[in-house]
Amino acid sequence: xxxxxxxxxxxxxxxxxxxxxxxxxxxxxxxxxxxxxxxxxxxxxxxxxxxxxxxxxxxxxxxxxxxxxxxxxxxxxxxxxxxxxxxxxxxxxxxxxxxxxxxxxxxxxxxxxxxxxxxxxxxxxxxxxxxxxxxxxxxxxxxxxxxxxxxxxxxxxxxxxxxxxxxxxxxxxxxxxxxxxxxxxxxxxxxxxxxxxxxxxxxxxxxxxxxxxxxxxxxxxxxxxxxxxxxxxxxxxxxxxxxxxxxxxxxxxxxxxxxxxxxxxxxxxxxxxxxxxxxxxxxxxxxxxxxxxxxxxxxxxxxxxxxxxxxxxxxxxxxxxxxxxxxxxxxxxxxxxxxxx
Amino acid sequence: xxxxxxxxxxxxxxxxxxxxxxxxxxxxxxxxxxxxxxxxxxxxxxxxxxxxxxxxxxxxxxxxxxxxxxxxxxxxxxxxxxxxxxxxxxxxxxxxxxxxxxxxxxxxxxxxxxxxxxxxxxxxxxxxxxxxxxxxxxxxxxxxxxxxxxxxxxxxxxxxxxxxxxxxxxxxxxxxxxxxxxxxxxxxxxxxxxxxxxxxxxxxxxxxxxxxxxxxxxxxxxxxxxxxxxxxxxxxxxxxxxxxxxxxxxxxxxxxxxxxxxxxxxxxxxxxxxxxxxxxxxxxxxxxxxxxx
Amino acid sequence: xxxxxxxxxxxxxxxxxxxxxxxxxxxxxxxxxxxxxxxxxxxxxxxxxxxxxxxxxxxxxxxxxxxxxxxxxxxxxxxxxxxxxxxxxxxxxxxxxxxxxxxxxxxxxxxxxxxxxxxxxxxxxxxxxxxxxxxxxxxxxxxxxxxxxxxxxxxxxxxxxxxxxxxxxxxxxxxxxxxxxxxxxxxxxxxxxxxxxxxxxxxxxxxxxxxxxxxxxxxxxxxxxxxxxxxxxxxxxxxxxxxxxxxxxxxxxxxxxxxxxxxxxxxxxxxxxxxxxxxxxxxxxxxxxxxxxxxxxxxxxxxxxxxxxxxxxxxxxxxxxxxxxxxxxxxxxx
Numbered sequence: 032x033x034x035x036x037x038x039x040x041x042x043x044x045x046x047x048x049x050x051x052x053x054x055x056x057x058x059x060x061x062x063x064x065x066x067x068x069x070x071x072x073x074x075x076x077x078x079x080x081x082x083x084x085x086x087x088x089x090x091x092x093x094x095x096x097x098x099x100x101x102x103x104x105x106x107x108x109x110x111x112x113x114x115x116x117x118x119x120x121x122x123x124x125x126x127x128x129x130x131x132x133x134x135x136x137x138x139x140x141x142x143x144x145x146x147x148x149x150x151x152x153x154x155x156x157x158x159x160x161x162x163x164x165x166x167x168x169x170x171x172x173x174x175x176x177x178x179x180x181x182x183x184x185x186x187x188x189x190x191x192x193x194x195x196x197x198x199x200x201x202x203x204x205x206x207x208x209x210x211x212x213x214x215x216x217x218x219x220x221x222x223x224x225x226x227x228x229x230x231x232x233x234x235x236x237x238x239x240x241x242x243x244x245x246x247x248x249x250x251x252x253x254x255x256x257x258x259x260x261x262x263x264x265x266x267x268x269x270x271x272x273x274x275x276x277x278x279x280x281x282x283x284x285x286x287x288x289x290x291x292x293x294x295x296x297x298x299x300x301x302x303x304x305x306x307x308x309x310x311x312x313x314x315x316x317x318x319x320x321x322x323x324x325x326x327x328x329x330x331x332x333x334x335x336x337x338x339x340x341x342x343x344x345x346x347x348x349x350x351x352x353x354x355x356x357x358x359x360x361x362x363x364x365x366x367x368x369x370x371x372x
Numbered sequence: 373x374x375x376x377x378x379x380x381x382x383x384x385x386x387x388x389x390x391x392x393x394x395x396x397x398x399x400x401x402x403x404x405x406x407x408x409x410x411x412x413x414x415x416x417x418x419x420x421x422x423x424x425x426x427x428x429x430x431x432x433x434x435x436x437x438x439x440x441x442x443x444x445x446x447x448x449x450x451x452x453x454x455x456x457x458x459x460x461x462x463x464x465x466x467x468x469x470x471x472x473x474x475x476x477x478x479x480x481x482x483x484x485x486x487x488x489x490x491x492x493x494x495x496x497x498x499x500x501x502x503x504x505x506x507x508x509x510x511x512x513x514x515x516x517x518x519x520x521x522x523x524x525x526x527x528x529x530x531x532x533x534x535x536x537x538x539x540x541x542x543x544x545x546x547x548x549x550x551x552x553x554x555x556x557x558x559x560x561x562x563x564x565x566x567x568x569x570x571x572x573x574x575x576x577x578x579x580x581x582x583x584x585x586x587x588x589x590x591x592x593x594x595x596x597x598x599x600x601x602x603x604x605x606x607x608x609x610x611x612x613x614x615x616x617x618x619x620x621x622x623x624x625x626x627x628x629x630x631x632x633x634x635x636x637x638x639x640x641x642x643x644x645x646x647x648x649x650x651x652x653x654x655x656x657x658x659x660x661x662x663x664x665x
Numbered sequence: 666x667x668x669x670x671x672x673x674x675x676x677x678x679x680x681x682x683x684x685x686x687x688x689x690x691x692x693x694x695x696x697x698x699x700x701x702x703x704x705x706x707x708x709x710x711x712x713x714x715x716x717x718x719x720x721x722x723x724x725x726x727x728x729x730x731x732x733x734x735x736x737x738x739x740x741x742x743x744x745x746x747x748x749x750x751x752x753x754x755x756x757x758x759x760x761x762x763x764x765x766x767x768x769x770x771x772x773x774x775x776x777x778x779x780x781x782x783x784x785x786x787x788x789x790x791x792x793x794x795x796x797x798x799x800x801x802x803x804x805x806x807x808x809x810x811x812x813x814x815x816x817x818x819x820x821x822x823x824x825x826x827x828x829x830x831x832x833x834x835x836x837x838x839x840x841x842x843x844x845x846x847x848x849x850x851x852x853x854x855x856x857x858x859x860x861x862x863x864x865x866x867x868x869x870x871x872x873x874x875x876x877x878x879x880x881x882x883x884x885x886x887x888x889x890x891x892x893x894x895x896x897x898x899x900x901x902x903x904x905x906x907x908x909x910x911x912x913x914x915x916x917x918x919x920x921x922x923x924x925x926x927x928x929x930x931x932x933x934x935x936x937x938x939x940x941x942x943x944x945x946x947x948x949x950x951x952x953x954x955x956x957x958x959x960x961x962x963x964x965x966x967x968x969x970x971x972x973x974x975x976x977x978x979x980x981x982x983x984x985x986x987x988x989x990x991x992x993x994x995x996x997x998x999x
Contacts, residue, residue, distance in 0.1 A: 156731065263772060264768070265773050265776070266775075267728045267767070268838075270759070271726045271728050271763075271764060272759060272787040272790055273759035273760030273761075274786060274790065283778070286778070361777060362777060362779075363777075363825070366825070
């Protein structure tokens with residue numbers, strides 16, 4: 032088991048290294064001169080040359096990559112051309128804001144998806160099941176930016192009960208001390224309940240817009256697996272032993288049905304990160320994704336590489352987590368290292 | 373199905389009929405097919421069916437600007453007086469081009485790579501291919517496409533290219549998984565023993581058994597490619613103004629919410645409808661090609 | 666209809682109809698089943714695959730699929746109407762009244778819970794005194810496993826199903842069904858999916874356990890040999906109907922229904938020599954079943970009436986009943 036975990040981590044490190052090469056190549060084939068682009072057309076050629084030297088843009092590609100990699104190991108991702116600050120400083124500032132949204136979104140997605148799946152299974156063939164299935168289809172086929180636009184319309188103009196821009200209200204002071212960088216948690220740690228409520232009200236809409244598609248997908252998958260497993264002998268046997276319907280649904284049917292959906296949900300959370308690129312922009316929310324998007328649109332190569340590497344890291348963490356959860360839930364994986372079926 | 377005693381000649385018409393029967397068992401798949409067909413028709417014949425076919429370009433008609441849905445303009449007009457419906461019809465062309473283009477490039481490439489990697493699993497190039505797929509799969513396709521797209525000049529073709537970069541590894545993984553299990557099947561082993569050539573084994577023995585899953589995925593992916601394409605055009609990467617793109621129409625229109633809601637809501641619905649169509653159709657294709665009777 | 670017995674019936678099924686709603690239409694699987702099991706009696710149901718044996722017994726526990734419906738008929742368990750049971754009463758029936766052992770032991774235990782968790786749940790649901798306590802559950806589970814000659818019961822309890830062989834899993838199922846006293850055990854072809862070498866052993870354990878607990882047994886099987894060794898009475902089922910029933914000895918002496926006769930000829934005999942015959946024709950289409958006797962299309966003796974009317978049980982004496990018009994005259998009145 033230990034050997035297996037180590038091999039897997041090795042593969043993930045390789046993936047990360049490969050990703051860095053890929054991103055490096057993509058970032059360096061940008062037509063035009065990033066240094067010139069950063070400084071604008073009015074600056075003298077000499078200044079541009081200096082910046083080029085500073086950024087090692089005058090060296091061969093392989094050397095450039097090695098410089099970049101060496102820096103990356105020490106968390107030095109170079110300077111952003113837009114903000115003029117080290118990319119890692121930007122990431123430290125913006126990542127927690129995005130994490131805050133994504134975590135809340137993932138929480139909604141997992142709980143909502145599983146619950147809807149269970150309810151749909153319980154009422155298979157009844158009207159409630161039908162409604163949930165139609166709504167899931169709707170959720171699956173609408174991109175999150177549509178929900179974001181719709182929420183802007185609904186809450187920004189028609190029913191202004193929730194704020195639609197920024198992290199906190201203008202009248203609210205930022206947390207007095209930044210601990211995790213996630214405002215909700217920082218406010219809570221400092222006992223500032225008003226701040227906490229304000230921060231959470233600001234992230235609800237983006238979080239919901241981001242998770243609707245994933246939730247619909249999770250609901251559909253959970254329902255599919257549960258309905259399929261419902262016909263299995265062991266569920267009928269448990270029914271025959273007098274297990275009540277709810278206990279059956281939430282315990283004996285849910286556990287085996289959930290295992291195959293874990294991996295899919297992990298990928299859905301990764302997709303939430305991706306979709307945050309647009310949704311943060313629409314809600315004018317100062318997170319990593321909005322930063323990444325503006326880096327991409329402005330060809331800010333160091334920032335692009337930094338953001339993409341963070342996303343790669345997130346992907347790997349999610350994969351490891353989902354592997355662990357599957358092993359925890361499935362004794363066949365835990366004890367044998369494979370599924371029987 | 374043939375009368376006994378006759379030489380078993382493949383009755384293509386009958387096979388098509390059987391496939392259609394299985395597809396049409398689920399009424400929703402037929403609805404999906406209907407949606408896709410309808411959208412395809414209005415986009416291909418946009419100049420004929422659109423009420424204002426010329427409104428796709430730099431046309432200005434301020435007299436009729438910002439009109440809500442009415443008898444003349446069913447879905448309203450935009451800020452310079454162009455008919456939204458005609459523009460949506462044209463934008464669907466871009467969506468279809470995107471979907472078909474990306475799949476035409478990635479499905480064969482990805483599947484062949486995956487089949488080769490699966491059949492020769494353990495060799496160095498198989499490992500190489502699969503590690504490459506892992507790397508590409510480590511980013512959500514949207515981000516990878518966004519990344520590639522952002523460094524190229526924003527055109528429909530470049531978005532298409534960027535999407536291809538993001539999409540091929542999914543087919544490689546699918547074909548890899550299927551081939552590794554199929555290569556130990558009896559009929560593959562016996563073909564090997566009979567001295568069949570490698571291309572024969574790959575394309576005549578293994579490929580036909582993968583086509584069902586690949587086609588099913590491709591149908592569903594048409595929807596996802598169009599959706600991702602719309603997302604790219606939402607941030608301005610894709611077909612450039614004055615030509616319409618679905619995502620661009622939504623993002624431009626969103627600035628005029630809530631007063632001129634039709635500017636963004638109708639293009640948004642247009643995206644949902646076509647993605648829904650391909651999704652419903654994909655379920656039908658799955659029923660049709662899965663071996664069950 | 667039956668000759669009265671001194672023992673009360675445990676299960677009494679009268680004119681049971683069950684249908685399933687599918688895409689293809691209404692599938693009428695059970696077509697007026699009559700079936701009775703008395704206390705302490707061991708009964709076999711024999712018949713071809715797909716004739717409705719499993720549907721009949723599952724309806725006793727009300728564990729039929731959600732698309733099923735019972736348009737007519739009643740099921741009495743200890744005189745109480747099973748189809749009308751709700752909540753607690755149903756839970757009591759399943760927890761303490763009857764239990765079921767399934768055909769495929771690899772499928773009938775939940776793969777992601779330990780044997781212990783599953784056995785404790787079953788014991789807890791019996792609702793008997795003390796069965797809510799973990800110690801009692803453990804004690805009863807260990808005892809039950811020992812009685813089915815399982816080695817090292819404590820270790821079995823913390824194992825997962827995939828760590829046990831098929832034979833062991835089926836013994837676990839037997840142990841689970843009789844860990845607490847029950848009035849009835851239903852076993853649906855419990856040995857079909859086991860190695861031939863251990864089929865006898867498992868069957869013997871099942872019989873011992875049922876007898877020592879004084880439970881009734883319903884054994885579904887398509888092997889007349891197994892029925893003969895294990896049970897007191899045989900019901901023959903065809904296409905959703907009970908067509909003949911008699912004490913085991915009696916039915917091996919004399920088969921009344923043409924289908925039973927054909928079924929008996931299908932058993933390959935070591936002593937008699939010759940190869941088993943098949944029965945010509947196939948089980949009817951349940952979507953459009955024959956109007957009269959469902960065996961009529963395959964029956965060599967079928968007359969016009971057989972295609973139009975459904976025959977009722979005729980009493981042949983010796984507790985032998987048959988649903989066939991050929992025996993109407995023979996029936997003993999009274």
